[in-house]
Ligand SMILES: NC(=O)C1=CN([C@@H]2O[C@H](COP(=O)(O)OP(=O)(O)OC[C@H]3O[C@@H](n4cnc5c(N)ncnc54)[C@H](OP(=O)(O)O)[C@@H]3O)[C@@H](O)[C@H]2O)C=CC1
């Protein structure tokens with residue numbers, strides 16, 4: 525049948541992951557990559573992938589079904605999300621949790637006004653972990669939920685570090701507290717503050733002449749990303765970053781402990797072990813692009829989150845096939 529035509533906006537770790545993921549979905553085809561840089565500067569994963577300047581995006585309104593927005597949540601998506609939701613169906617991974625309500629509103633208005641469908645904050649957290657936190661609360665109303673990430677590389681926090689003036693390059697690792705995990709797994713249902721659950725470790729390459737103390741202060745005090753955590757900042761050179769910090773593994777789990785009666789405790793858990801955080805996130809975005817296309821065909825316009833998307837819309841299988849095979 526008809527292939528769903530995808531455009532990638534922003535070619536970083538996530539954009540490259542989406543290029544790979546589309547090749548794994550036979551009902552999808554990649555119309556092209558759109559970048560703010562000079563297209564000739566980009567080396568796509570597949571030589572045949574077209575690369576266009578962002579300015580030419582308007583010309584593709586009739587030939588692209590869904591845009592997957594792969595920009596950074598700190599500075600790119602707040603501007604690109606609302607602007608592009610007026611022109612295309614979109615899917616993004618916006619993950620500045622504290623700002624999701626305002627981002628939802630900023631994207632919903634243009635999408636509604638132009639009959640577009642915009643799936644926001646898709647990925648694993650927010651995204652698949654959000655869905656599993658919802659399942660936990662809905663299925664075991666009397667209980668507690670915990671989310672742990674890592675040890676691994678957070679792309680949102682790494683992007684945020686890279687945006688600090690004076691930072692040339694950088695990554696951020698999230699480390700869960702072994703003690704906190706042990707207390708949760710013991711069934712003790714402890715009260716844990718944000719600071720007690722994870723610490724954050726940054727590795728930063730400074731621009732020439734940048735002041736390390738000023739950069740460190742800007743990172744550790746950064747609202748929404750670092751201010752609520754104990755954070756260490758290590759300064760390294762480009763060679764070390766390239767050789768020791770070029771892998772992007774991550775993972776984690778959502779656990780719900782609850783009681784269905786005095787007598788019976790129940791536990792629900794969802795976990796991820798990711799060799800590549802960006803490739804997994806990209807694969808989630810591509811499955812949701814299928815849903816965005818279908819929702820738009822159904823006249824479901826405006827901004828939506830992972831909570832609003834029926835699981836069947838993600839599958840390449842037809843509803844009848846799903847009933848036969850997966851029920
Ligand atoms: N919800 C979730 O579970 C997850 C969400 N995310 C989100 O995805 C976002 C993007 O992550 P990630 O792809 O790692 O970010 P990157 O820093 O790799 O890319 C962000 C943007 O920066 C530009 N860029 C990329 N490489 C370069 C370069 N070498 N020089 C100049 N500009 C460059 C690209 O835009 P352009 O091509 O236009 O220059 C790109 O879209 C994160 O900020 C995070 O918020 C990530 C993982 C999980």
Ligand SMILES: N[C@@H](C[C@H]1CC(C(=O)O)=NO1)C(=O)O
Pocket residue numbers: 619648649650673674676677678679680681697698774801
């Ligand atoms: N959005 C995160 C995905 C997970 C990882 C994470 C963290 O390490 O703080 N929080 O959510 C990312 O950008 O990698």
